[in-house]
Amino acid sequence: MFTETITHAGGTSTGNASAPHVLVVLRRAVHRGCTLDFTTSGGASITWTARRLIGDNVQAMSRSITFAPHLPVAQALTDATCDDLLLIDSSRDARYDPVRRVLTNGFWRIPPAATARLRARGLVEVDDDQRVRRSLTARIGYFARGHRTRTTEPAGWQYAADRGLLTAGLNKPGRRAGMTYSAGSVALCTCGFARHAGDRAEARRHVTGHRHEVAADFARSLVAEP
Structure with a gap:
């Protein structure tokens, strides 16, 4: 069993949901192209943007459905x-x-x-x-469990020689003289996905895109099972 939480125009509603119900909702989400994500506890989240015509304007509103298992499995999956x-x-x-x-x-x-x-x-x-x-x-x-993602900490200020760069670094008096700054970060996933980015914000975008892509593929495999 799962606890289902729905965010809608009137606020938030919660209730219990069975595994077959979760699969029905996931199937609908796959067909509608919603954004999906899954948790190591065995839960799922579905998000999308609803649009309503209010007067002459179209207003975009975030909507979501989350499923949290009554028996989380993260610690049990040794x-x-x-x-x-x-x-x-x-x-x-x-x-x-x-x-x-x-x-x-x-x-x-x-x-x-x-x-x-x-x-x-x-x-x-x-x-x-x-x-x-x-x-x-x-x-x-x-x-x-097989798609745990993270981004690496940027190297920050380092001496150019330590990075193997053919530059003298900053030509200024003070503590940063001879140093260069690196904002680079790497998006990583336990599945082997890795992508270098110019900064950590870009790396987070790569991580998010990867998670959404593999989650969509996984959801399609779930709803296709007999």
């Missing part, structure tokens, strides 16, 4: 847990054995203690036929 989830996702025959309390497909077996953790933390879903699949929060959290 390396070992992610390996178990990928094992489950790789098999169409993963099932829960209620007697031995393990997850298995006949060729591999996830031990009882690990199985109990996966179920208690809401990382897997078990249907009436004991078939197992990753939960929506687990899929979202795993995706966001």
Whole structure:
């Protein structure tokens, strides 16, 4: 379950939402080209700009829908847990054995203690036929875990020689004599994305653009699943 928060013309509304409802809203957002983002906790946010005609003027207003999971998964997604989830996702025959309390497909077996953790933390879903699949929060959290972004701190003032530059730097008396300033920053993502920028503001724009691009691709894959 999720807590759904909607920002609309009348203010803000909150309520509970099921995983199927989240997928329906994501599908609509993908079709309408909304801006999407996902969190390591297993949540999602959808933003767009609504336009209303007020008199002779068109007014643009920000709108959003956010989904926060009742059971955040960020701390639960350890390396070992992610390996178990990928094992489950790789098999169409993963099932829960209620007697031995393990997850298995006949060729591999996830031990009882690990199985109990996966179920208690809401990382897997078990249907009436004991078939197992990753939960929506687990899929979202795993995706966001692989796309954690940051920008590097600009180097600032440095001696030209330390940067390997063929310049004398500032020709002024004082503490910055012989120094040059670098505002350059790099936009980085744990997926391997990297882009150099002239300053940190530009690097943040690169990071934002990357996040929105990969989030849109991920959302399309989610809503395309049967």
